[in-house]
Amino acid sequence: MPPHGDILMKMTPFRLTAVLALLVSPAISAAADYPEHPISMIVPFAAGGPTDVVARSLANEMGKVLKQTVVVENKTGAGGTLAAGYVASSKPDGYTIFLHHTGMATAPALYSKLRYDPLKSFEYIGEVVDVPMTLMARSDLPPNTFKEFVDYAKANGDKINLANAGPGAVSQLCGSLLQQAMGVKFTTVPFQGTGPAMTALMGKQVDVLCDQTTQTLPHIAAGDLKFYGVTTPERLKQLPDAPTLDEQGLKGFDVKVWHGLYAAKGTSPEAIGKLNEALKVALKAPAFVDRMEKLGAQIVSEDRQTPESLQKWLQAEVAKWGPVLKAENISVN
Template identity: 60%
Template structure:
């Protein structure tokens, strides 16, 4: 009886393995959906659309981008965590994947347990920008102005847990001044209101601000990296401008639901590497103030390790700041 049961189990395992292998060999045989957990028009959406087009060519199958915004990116991330593990629903998320565990007491998924990792994509600098007619002329004046008008100044962000929220939290902590925050469902809508003068300033990725800065449509006070950004050579770092050691970069990673077959993940990771070497992607990233990660970081192992380090880094910072959602 025991031998018969063991034989049946072995047969079942082998059958499942053969089915998974056949699936992987045929993959992809239909359109793939890349979920972006933020509104259309934002910086992560921009990265996703460039990546999806290049990966579509590498996989010889269309990848469409679907925006599932809300709750600081957790709605879209949760949707992918619950999706069928077949490689046809994948997630492009940013640093918010590492801050969510500290921000949400009842997070409906575990970033470290509910995904297969495909690879890192890019690390994007951020910029501190304001509406075109905001009174302060430079960073020094900005600090003095917001401290003197802290009850009137409005800071826009893309919602709890977003990169703009994190950057704003660190900025307010660094200058010791809490400000009125205006949350949006993405930095795309927030940027629209900044351009329209409905909010005063925000911290946003260069992928969303570089063209607006160059066109003179918004005012910029600094970048959040240790060194200046080649796409914006005249813009000082916030460290240079007077905020010592202030640094925030926004990394993006690509994920699949837990249980996605390894051969499928490997195909997606290989396509990611091809996309990151695409001349158009490199040029568009450069125009937006960023660049692809090195190919040895566009791997499942590198993303897994990076995510773990980032969770360990930001968890204590957010806990100390007392920022969380129910």
């Protein structure tokens, strides 16, 4: 039997065009039809936590654009690395996407053994929102202001229980930097997500928590927790009268959470393109904009909503946080 190339060379232009169309049409059809069934959006933290809140609002709006349901699935554990490993090893067909925050960049420095490489195991869809953090305390903790809290912390030290969302979480990073800046050492209490950590704070089982505005603004408005300040240098639009920690003496203190959307490495450019377009439309949806506004989340500018921008940002964040974490001797294994 002659080689396939010889057969094609002997065909008339019309027959050659027809055969080539048959060969490539399945791929074209698959790209045109995507998505044909629901998409899973994996969230690496507990339901009810700040990243979960962003995910559910985003999934709802992206589903409208894609004309398919986007189902949020919470896969918790190990500071988000279990979920990241799950997505990295998933079928690269565009039906499993991943919303993660700053923890994507800190994982290489925190974990000596990862099932994935944050920079090489994923396709990039785009950045989503930035979320400032706030320093909160249980309602009956004696200090009423941050200045009073600093004095109280220096006098009580490790008697203060500082909650976080588990190893590698941004709340842990924020708490570690806070202790360093204040020159104190608290007793840290890890939870599986900031949702459970906030529940413990509300129940007065822990004393302090550094958490995202997506979860804390309702409590600040209700006054059922004590609020000591914002962790970004700029005041929040939603809390114009609330001073930042930088203003209150922790000069240069700046911690916020950024979120990106990913898919498994090898996901087709066509699927990534459709997902990116759905992301861009979702970020402009009035319901999403209103929801983020109320939560204190800041939607990223259009130039950051691209795969290329997210890739460059992640590379820069890995390079930024790696030396910081190593210098602080912060690691998980």
